[in-house]
Amino acid sequence: MFSCSVSLRSRTSSTLSSDSPIKILLWLHLLTWSPCPHTVRAAPMKRMPQVTVDELTADTIKFTLSNTDTSVANALRRVMLAEVPTMAIDKVEFMENTTVLHDDFIAHRLGLIPLTSEHAGFDTDSTDFDAAGLGPALSAFQYNRDCSCQAFCPRCTVQFDLDVKAKEDSTLYVTSEALKSEFESRCKVAVGNDGENAHILIVKMRKGQALKLKAYAQKGIGKEHAKWGPCCTAVFAYEPEVELNHKVYAEMSAEERADFVDACPKKLTKPYNPDDRPYESIETDEASACMVCLDCLERAKDFPGIAKVRDRPQYFKFTVESTGALAPDKIVFRAIEVLKRKLEEVRDKLASAALME
Amino acid sequence: MNKPDDFECWRLPDDDSVPKVSMIKDQKVANAVALVIEREDHTLGNMLRMQLLEDDEVIFSGYRVPHPLEPAIQLKVQTRSEQVTPVQAVQAGVQALIGELDVLRDRFDSSLAQKRREFAAPPRGFP
Numbered sequence: 227m228f229s230c231s232v233s234l235r236s237r238t239s240s241t242l243s244s245d246s247p248i249k250i251l252l253w254l255h256l257l258t259w260s261p262c263p264h265t266v267r268a269a270p271m272k273r274m275p276q277v278t279v280d281e282l283t284a285d286t287i288k289f290t291l292s293n294t295d296t297s298v299a300n301a302l303r304r305v306m307l308a309e310v311p312t313m314a315i316d317k318v319e320f321m322e323n324t325t326v327l328h329d330d331f332i333a334h335r336l337g338l339i340p341l342t343s344e345h346a347g348f349d350t351d352s353t354d355f356d357a358a359g360l361g362p363a364l365s366a367f368q369y370n371r372d373c374s375c376q377a378f379c380p381r382c383t384v385q386f387d388l389d390v391k392a393k394e395d396s397t398l399y400v401t402s403e404a405l406k407s408e409f410e411s412r413c414k415v416a417v418g419n420d421g422e423n424a425h426i427l428i429v430k431m432r433k434g435q436a437l438k439l440k441a442y443a444q445k446g447i448g449k450e451h452a453k454w455g456p457c458c459t460a461v462f463a464y465e466p467e468v469e470l471n472h473k474v475y476a477e478m479s480a481e482e483r484a485d486f487v488d489a490c491p492k493k494l495t496k497p498y499n500p501d502d503r504p505y506e507s508i509e510t511d512e513a514s515a516c517m518v519c520l521d522c523l524e525r526a527k528d529f530p531g532i533a534k535v536r537d538r539p540q541y542f543k544f545t546v547e548s549t550g551a552l553a554p555d556k557i558v559f560r561a562i563e564v565l566k567r568k569l570e571e572v573r574d575k576l577a578s579a580a581l582m583e
Numbered sequence: 584m585n586k587p588d589d590f591e592c593w594r595l596p597d598d599d600s601v602p603k604v605s606m607i608k609d610q611k612v613a614n615a616v617a618l619v620i621e622r623e624d625h626t627l628g629n630m631l632r633m634q635l636l637e638d639d640e641v642i643f644s645g646y647r648v649p650h651p652l653e654p655a656i657q658l659k660v661q662t663r664s665e666q667v668t669p670v671q672a673v674q675a676g677v678q679a680l681i682g683e684l685d686v687l688r689d690r691f692d693s694s695l696a697q698k699r700r701e702f703a704a705p706p707r708g709f710p
Contacts, residue, residue, distance in 0.1 A: 579618075
């Protein structure tokens with residue numbers, strides 16, 4: 227108790243005289259609130275991450291994540307790449323194939339075609355069936371291995387049909403457009419938004435060739451096979467930070483200053499106009515365009531500590547591009563959900579593992 | 584052949600033969616535990632490790648992937664005293680991360696809504 231009050235005294239006594247009644251009150255106040263390390267579990271500090279969406283289009287999203295650790299940013303990136311569930315063709319039955327590509331080759335190409343995966347989420351337990359009785363219309367798909375059915379059922383699988391014969395003399399391009407879903411509201415071939423390239427080429431045929439098959443799309447994750455990955459791109463970059471030491475800069479001559487500023491190959495430093503130099507200070511408007519080449523520091527070698535160029539800590543600029551399977555913002559939401567579920571599983575299983583000990 | 588099924592890298596076997604989390608107490612070091620977390624990788628390992636290092640009661644925390652072909656990670660944690668066991672520290676860390684992800688999701692959601700209000704989103708090619 228005594229040692230506790232002594233340490234508090236040093237914290238509060240700077241402005242108050244030793245016998246001030248206010249000070250004694252302060253002491254009492256702090257003593258009642260002082261945490262006792264032997265009973266209270268000091269919880270780790272909770273970070274409050276900040277997110278700003280910078281750009282959103284039909285297939286890409288750019289956002290800034292700050293105030294969190296690199297490990298969290300990286301976990302988010304890794305989950306977006308490999309662990310957000312989507313639908314992809316997993317099994318193919320060939321009825322007829324007289325094209326130049328063999329069955330396995332075509333099956334592989336079919337697998338890589340992005341399918342709309344809105345319903346590849348997590349609420350798999352919903353029992354709402356659609357009017358046609360084909361299957362649960364609102365709930366998410368089950369993993370085929372979790373499903374109670376024998377082989378396939380509408381809860382875990384969507385069937386696609388393809389039946390094409392080349393009857394004309396010209397070359398026939400069979401694209402993903404020919405792949406017809408049995409249940410379009412649940413899962414169908416994703417269509418690109420770039421006109422004539424909106425559909426994906428599967429095989430080219432000449433007159434007389436035919437291709438007839440049934441394909442079964444199922445839910446999976448990119449970790450098992452890349453065809454289930456929802457992203458073309460999921461990257462984060464650090465933001466460069468440039469800090470000028472004004473003391474050192476003040477010692478430089480006008481010529482040296484100009485030399486230092488001109489060293490930047492992107493001319494990002496202010497003042498941009500040579501006539502304005504030397505200014506009292508230089509700063510950068512677009513530090514994010516700095517490529518951390520450090521040419522400026524190299525040029526100003528004789529002035530150590532002139533500037534600090536580094537990655538801004540706890541600041542990440544994400545770019546996520548979708549394959550078309552999921553809207554880009556959905557990918558982010560689902561990735562957060564997947565991460566959370568992982569942690570919750572570990573938390574729950576850890577409790578039982580600790581009990582076993 | 585001997586190759587395990589592709590899905591084995593992320594799914595536990597259906598027969599519960601593999602526990603998700605198992606614990607090995609360190610016999611030589613006090614307040615130290617090695618947790619083996621099955622079917623997880625650097626994604627979770629590094630995040631947990633860094634979170635544990637934020638905790639004042641934790642004096643050591645590290646993870647490794649013992650074998651690149653086996654989908655499991657090992658997380659070693661040592662705490663300062665018996666008052667906070669390594670398991671409690673991990674639980675607190677996991678809880679903090681879950682809370683952080685909740686904040687992250689909510690802020691992403693509100694920022695997204697704001698962005699959509701600012702610029703009417705272009706027609707979407709897919710849901």
